[in-house]
Amino acid sequence: MPEWRIPFFLIFRHLRRGSKWTLALIIFLMAIAFVNMVFASSLFNGIIATSNANVIETYAGNITIYPNAKDDFIARTDKELTKIRAVDGVKAATAHYQLPAASMKFKNIKSTFRLIAIDPSNEIQVTNISQKLISGRYLEANDSDGILLGAQVTGNEEAATRSFKGIKVGDIVKVTLQNNTEKNFIVRGIFYSNYIEADYQTFTTIKAMQDVAPYLRNQASSILVTVDTPGTEPKVIDGLKARGVNGDIHPWQDSAGLMKDVTKSFVSIDVILSLVATLIAAVTIFIVIFVDITDKRSQIGIMRALGVRPYLIHAVYVLQSVVYSVAGVLLGAAMFFGLLVPYFVSHPFALPMGNAHLVVNVGNFVLRAETILWVAIFSGLIPAVMVTRINMLDEIRGK
Amino acid sequence: MSLEPIISVTDLYKTYVTDEVKVEALKGVCLDIARGDFFIITGRNGSGKSTLLHQLGLLDRPTSGALILNGQDVNTMSEKERAAIRVRELGYIFQEYALMAELTALENVMLPAMMTRPMAECRASAKDFLERVGVSHRMYNLPRQCSGGEQQKIAIARSLVNGPAVIFADEPTANLDSIAAQEIMKLFRSLNEDESHTIVMITHEQDETTYASKLLNLADGQVESNA
Ligand SMILES: Nc1ncnc2c1ncn2[C@@H]1O[C@H](COP(=O)(O)OP(=O)(O)OP(=O)(O)O)[C@@H](O)[C@H]1O
Ligand SMILES: [Mg+2]
Numbered sequence: 001m002p003e004w005r006i007p008f009f010l011i012f013r014h015l016r017r018g019s020k021w022t023l024a025l026i027i028f029l030m031a032i033a034f035v036n037m038v039f040a041s042s043l044f045n046g047i048i049a050t051s052n053a054n055v056i057e058t059y060a061g062n063i064t065i066y067p068n069a070k071d072d073f074i075a076r077t078d079k080e081l082t083k084i085r086a087v088d089g090v091k092a093a094t095a096h097y098q099l100p101a102a103s104m105k106f107k108n109i110k111s112t113f114r115l116i117a118i119d120p121s122n123e124i125q126v127t128n129i130s131q132k133l134i135s136g137r138y139l140e141a142n143d144s145d146g147i148l149l150g151a152q153v154t155g156n157e158e159a160a161t162r163s164f165k166g167i168k169v170g171d172i173v174k175v176t177l178q179n180n181t182e183k184n185f186i187v188r189g190i191f192y193s194n195y196i197e198a199d200y201q202t203f204t205t206i207k208a209m210q211d212v213a214p215y216l217r218n219q220a221s222s223i224l225v226t227v228d229t230p231g232t233e234p235k236v237i238d239g240l241k242a243r244g245v246n247g248d249i250h251p252w253q254d255s256a257g258l259m260k261d262v263t264k265s266f267v268s269i270d271v272i273l274s275l276v277a278t279l280i281a282a283v284t285i286f287i288v289i290f291v292d293i294t295d296k297r298s299q300i301g302i303m304r305a306l307g308v309r310p311y312l313i314h315a316v317y318v319l320q321s322v323v324y325s326v327a328g329v330l331l332g333a334a335m336f337f338g339l340l341v342p343y344f345v346s347h348p349f350a351l352p353m354g355n356a357h358l359v360v361n362v363g364n365f366v367l368r369a370e371t372i373l374w375v376a377i378f379s380g381l382i383p384a385v386m387v388t389r390i391n392m393l394d395e396i397r398g399k
Numbered sequence: 400m401s402l403e404p405i406i407s408v409t410d411l412y413k414t415y416v417t418d419e420v421k422v423e424a425l426k427g428v429c430l431d432i433a434r435g436d437f438f439i440i441t442g443r444n445g446s447g448k449s450t451l452l453h454q455l456g457l458l459d460r461p462t463s464g465a466l467i468l469n470g471q472d473v474n475t476m477s478e479k480e481r482a483a484i485r486v487r488e489l490g491y492i493f494q495e496y497a498l499m500a501e502l503t504a505l506e507n508v509m510l511p512a513m514m515t516r517p518m519a520e521c522r523a524s525a526k527d528f529l530e531r532v533g534v535s536h537r538m539y540n541l542p543r544q545c546s547g548g549e550q551q552k553i554a555i556a557r558s559l560v561n562g563p564a565v566i567f568a569d570e571p572t573a574n575l576d577s578i579a580a581q582e583i584m585k586l587f588r589s590l591n592e593d594e595s596h597t598i599v600m601i602t603h604e605q606d607e608t609t610y611a612s613k614l615l616n617l618a619d620g621q622v623e624s625n626a
Contacts, residue, residue: 002514002515002516003513003515005513006510006514009506009510009513010502013502013506014501017541018501296500298497299497299499299500302493302497302499303499303510305458305485306491306510307483307485308482308511392459393453393459396493396497
C-alpha cells in the first residue's frame with residue numbers, strides 16, 4: 001500500500017517548512033494543557049500523602065487501639081503491649097496515658113491541652129515527634145518533671161486561642177489535675193510536626209505521671225502500633241484480634257476522618273480541572289487543524305482531484321494532531337518534572353495537614369497522557385472529515 | 400491509433416440545484432474525443448465549459464447522460480474506482496497553478512506517483528518530467544519561489560507523471576503573460592504531437608484555438624459548433 005507514504009510525506013514537509021513559531025506555540029499550549037491536567041491531581045495526591053503520613057507518624061501510628069466501649073482504660077497495658085509486639089507484622093507499639101489535666105498555667109495564661117505520658121524509648125519507635133523539635137530536646141525515661149509542648153501550644157504557629165505565647169525551654173508550666181493535684185513541669189522541648197492535631201498535644205514521661213496520677217500506671221488511654229509494611233494494617237488487625245488483644249482496634253484511616261471528606265472534594269475538583277484541561281487541548285487542536293485546513297482547502301481539493309483518497313487526507317491531520325499532542329505531553333512532562341516537582345520540593349505547600357509537594361501516580365499520569373492523545377486525534381479528525389465531505393470542486397474553487 | 404474514441408459522451412445533462420435556484424449548466428451535450436486529439440473547448444463565460452470538463456475528468460458526476468472513458472462506463476463506478484482512474488489515467492491542470500505550497504517542485508510532481516509506485520521511481524520520473532517541461536532548475540524550490548509560468552509548467556509535469564491517457568486543462572494560461580502563455584501552449588502542442596497525449600483544454604484566447612485538432616464551442620450548456 002504505497003499510498004500510505006503520502007500522509008507521512010506531507011506531515012514531515014509541513015513540520016519542516018511550516019512556521020516554527022506556530023509549531024512551538026501549539027506544542028507549548030498542549031504542554032500547558034497537559035500540565036494543567038496532571039498538576040492538580042499530583043498536588044492533591046501530595047496533600048493526601050503528606051496528610052496520611054502525618055496522621056501515621058505523628059498521631060495515630062498505623063493502628064490505634066482504644067479501650068473497649070465499656071472501659072475507661074486499656075487494662076494491664078504492659079501485658080497487652082507484649083501481646084501486641086508478638087503479632088506477625090507488628091514493628092513496634094507504644095502506650096499513651098492521657099492525664100486528666102483540668103488546666104495548665106504558664107505565668108498568668110491559663111489553658112487546657114491534652115497531656116500524654118509516654119515511655120520515650122517506646123514512643124520513638126512509633127511516632128517521629130522526637131525528630132520534630134524546634135527547640136530543646138526530647139524527653140528521657142528518667143525525667144520526672146519534663147514536659148514537651150507542641151508548636152500550637154506555644155503559639156509559635158498561628159494563634160491557638162489561649163496559647164502559651166512566649167514560652168521557652170526551661171519555663172515552668174503548672175498543671176492542675178481533675179482531682180486538684182498540682183505539679184510544676186519544666187519545658188524540655190518544643191516540637192513542630194506541621195500536623196495541626198499533633199501540634200496541639202503535650203507530652204511527659206510515665207515517671208512524671210507516677211508522681212501525680214500513680215493510679216494510671218498500666219491503664220493506657222490508647223496504644224499506637226506501627227506495622228512492618230504499610231498497607232498490611234487489615235491483616236495485622238486480624239492478627240491482633242486473633243491474639244485476643246483487649247481493645248477497640250482501628251486502622252489509621254479512622255483517625256483521618258476530616259481528610260476523607262476532603263479527599264472526596266479533591267476528586268471532584270480534579271475531575272472538573274481535568275475536564276477543563278481536556279477541553280483546552282481539544283479546542284486548541286481543533287482550531288489549529290481547522291485553520292490549517294481552511295488555509296489549504298483548495299490544495300486539499302486538488303489532492304482529491306489527483307486521486308488522493310479522503311482517508312489519506314484524514315491521516316495527514318490525525319498524524320499532525322499526534323505530533324502536537326505527543327510533543328505537548330513530552331514538553332509538559334519535562335516542565336512538570338523539571339520545574340514544578342523540584343520547585344514544590346524546595347517550596348512545599350504549607351497546609352494544616354502538613355507540607356505538601358507533588359506526588360505523581362504513574363497510572364494516572366499515563367492515563368491523562370493517553371486522554372490528551374485521543375482527544376487530539378478526534379479534534380484533528382473532525383475538521384479533516386468535514387473538509388473531505390465538501391464537494392471537491394467547491395473546495396478547489398475555494399468556496 | 401484505434402478508431403474507438405477515448406471519451407464518448409451522449410446526452411450529458413448537469414443541473415446545479417442551489418437553495419431554490421436550478422441552473423442547467425449542461426443540456427444534452429454529445430461529443431467524441433479520439434485518442435491523440437488536441438481538443439479545445441471555447442465559449443462565453445457561464446456557457447458550461449468547466450462543468451463539462453469536470454464531468455469528462457471524473458471530478459463530478461453528471462445529472463444524466465452517458466460517459467464512456469476508455470471503453471468503460473464511468474458513471475456507474477464507485478468513488479474509489481473513479482479516484483483510481485484519476486490517478487492512473489487522467490492528468491489535470493487548473494487555472495490557478497494549484498501546487499501544494501509546502502512541497503518543492505520535485506515533491507509536487509512526485510505526489511501523484513506516490514499513490515502507486517516505489518519512492519525512487521517516483522523521484523526519478525518526477526525529475527524526468529520537470530526536465531521535459533523545462534523547469535528542472537526549479538526542482539528544489541517551493542512554488543512561491545517560482546514564477547507563474549514556472550508554476551504552471553510544474554503543474555503540467557505533475558499531470559504527466561503517471562503517464563495519463565488524457566490531460567485536462569481549464570484555462571491553463573489565463574493567469575500568465577503572453578510570452579509565458581505561448582510557451583505553455585507550445586509545450587502542450589509538443590506533448591500532443593511528439594508524445595501523442597490526448598489533451599482536452601478550455602481557453603478564452605482566440606489565438607490559442609489554432610492549436611486545436613478539434614474545436615468545440617459551447618453556448619448556454621449546448622454544443623454550438625463542433626469541428
Ligand atoms: N457549483 C455550482 N453551483 C451552482 N451553479 C454552478 C456551479 N458551478 C457552475 N454553476 C453555474 O453553471 C453555469 C456554467 O458554469 P461553468 O463554470 O461551467 O461556466 P464556464 O463556461 O466555465 O464559465 P467561465 O468562462 O466563467 O469559466 C454557470 O451559470 C454557473 O453559474
Ligand atoms: Mg470555467
